Amino acid sequence: MxxxxxxxxxxxxxxxxxxxxxxxxxxxxxxxxxxxxxxxxxxxxxxxxTEDVSEAQKEKAQKYPDRYFADLYIQVYWQDCREFAAELRTRWEAFNGGT
Structure with missing residues (x-):
């Protein structure tokens, strides 16, 4: 568990x-x-x-946590929860041989 x-x-x-x-x-x-x-x-x-932000503001805002967590071997996932779930499923199936 x-x-x-x-x-x-x-x-x-x-x-x-x-x-x-x-x-x-x-x-x-x-x-x-x-x-x-x-x-x-x-x-x-x-x-x-927040309000909608420009791509430049978004990239700047994402750089700090990416750098902060890099030494801890933590990756920040910047997509939405649906994309995260789809990618997680793909990786899980690849890890388990397609099951």
Whole structure:
């Protein structure tokens, strides 16, 4: 059974009051760490709401987390959840020999 650990980026005063993820936590396949970059619907004060942005702004905004997590061997997936699920399924089937 997978034991999921969740992390919210503490980008506002409300979230700064919450305890951060322990720095000694090491994610594994059995205990993955899920980072909610734009908040979590269960905590409305954590949600990041934006207007449409240009491609240049989008690329600039994506570079920071990509660099930040690179040394931790964490890749940020920048597509929507449907594309993520489709890619995950493709990789899973390839990993399991097409089943």
């Amino acid at each position: 997978i034991e999921l650990k969740e992390h919210l980026f503490r980008w506002n005063e409300y979230l700064m009051q919450h305890k951060p993820t322990s720095s000694d936590f090491t994610p594994t396949h059995e205990k993955p760490l899920v980072c909610h970059l734009h908040g979590c619907y269960e905590i409305p004060a954590s949600l990041v709401l």
